[in-house]
Amino acid sequence: MEQYFAPHLDKQALQGMTALGLAHMGDCVFELLVRTWLCTHGGSKVKDLHRAAVAHVAAPAQAARMDRMLPLLTEEEAAIYRRGRNAHVHGVPKGATPQQYAKATGLECLFGALYLSGRWDRVNELFCLTMEEEAHAL
Helix, strand or coil, X not given: CCCCCCXXXXXXXXXXXXXXXXXXXXXXXXXHXXXXXXXXXXXXXXXXXXXXXXXXXXXXXXXXXXHHHHHXXXXXXXXXXXXXXXXXXXXXXXXXXXXXXXXXHHHHHHHHHHHHCCCHHHHHHHHHHHHHHHHHHC
16 A cells, blocks of 8 residues: 655655656645644634735745755755756746745745755755744744
8 A cells, every 4th residue: 555644755756756746746745744734733713713824825934044054955956956046837827926936936945855855854954944933923
């Protein structure tokens, strides 16, 4: 039986996926982390949780988070990020600049690749390091 909850794709399989395919997975992973973080930091009203989650997963917020994360990346991780950042997207949401959307896509590509390769500790580490300032604001 396939293990979809905890995948372990090899490097070749990840390279065979498109950057936007990895970003599709990373979008889900990042949103799950944000929702978990919000719930474990005292969020209780669904309306407030939803608004906060949307604010965190929006392209401008992800781009700012990526700016903080970039110095923490290994060479391999930075290459995955650049692959996503340079992917050809067909549209940019009106709330983001093309540069912000490219950085957000890079972040999602990185999180997707790390998750699919079974490197969940590294996903969590990068997420936590960039969320520290959020925790101090609460």
